[in-house]
Amino acid sequence: MSKAFTKEAEGGDVYDDLPDRPVSPHNLVTPRGLEMIEAELARLHEEHAAAQESDDKALLAKINRDLRYWTSRRATAQVVEPPVNAKEVQFGSTVTILREDGRRLTYRIVGEDEADPALGTLSYASPVAQELMGKEVGDVVRAGTAEAEIVAIS
Known part of the structure; x- marks a missing residue:
């Protein structure tokens, strides 16, 4: 098909099509892991505000994708406390x-x-x-x- 008959994305539309990052069904985390997720979300929210202010559509699309990923990870995180029994290998050992x-x-x-x-x-x-x-x-x-x-x- 000739390029003349295709519709080009307008403005920032092309950036809205970034594929989501795959989200694993495995989401046990240590208390430190939960802190890491929350720190990443805080960092991304700051970057989002800066990208909005500079009207950087490509960066906003990337940040929005990462925010969706980390928000999902935070929502499904199951915190597991460190094991108290060192007799056998467990999560956190x-x-x-x-x-x-x-x-x-x-x-x-x-x-x-x-x-x-x-x-x-x-x-x-x-x-x-x-x-x-x-x-x-x-x-x-x-x-x-x-x-x-x-x-x-x-």
């Missing part, structure tokens, strides 16, 4: 594993939005965290392509 190659790694099991494996946090929905859940010190689990022994839980 800190787990140290010893891999077959001798590496000792420590991870804290947290919500999806607060997970960053490079910083030592794993989403409870991740395969490694799922493998660790319910296990005790001395248990051997699959960690990626190798096995690892749980050597500490706190």
Whole structure:
């Protein structure tokens, strides 16, 4: 079809079509995770006001999309207090594993939005965290392509 017969978006209309960020059905959070969500919402509200003042339609569309995502995450967040029993791995536990190659790694099991494996946090929905859940010190689990022994839980 010739471009002459298509309707172009007017003004900011093109920015209203940003697809929503996918929202996971998994939304357990630590108390710290809830604080992080609320801080992100506060930051986005400030950025929204500034973008409105400067009439930056592209930025407003991006911020509105992120506000929808974080508002949804806040509304569905289920806060889980840190475990009091360090006998088995649970949401919020800190787990140290010893891999077959001798590496000792420590991870804290947290919500999806607060997970960053490079910083030592794993989403409870991740395969490694799922493998660790319910296990005790001395248990051997699959960690990626190798096995690892749980050597500490706190």
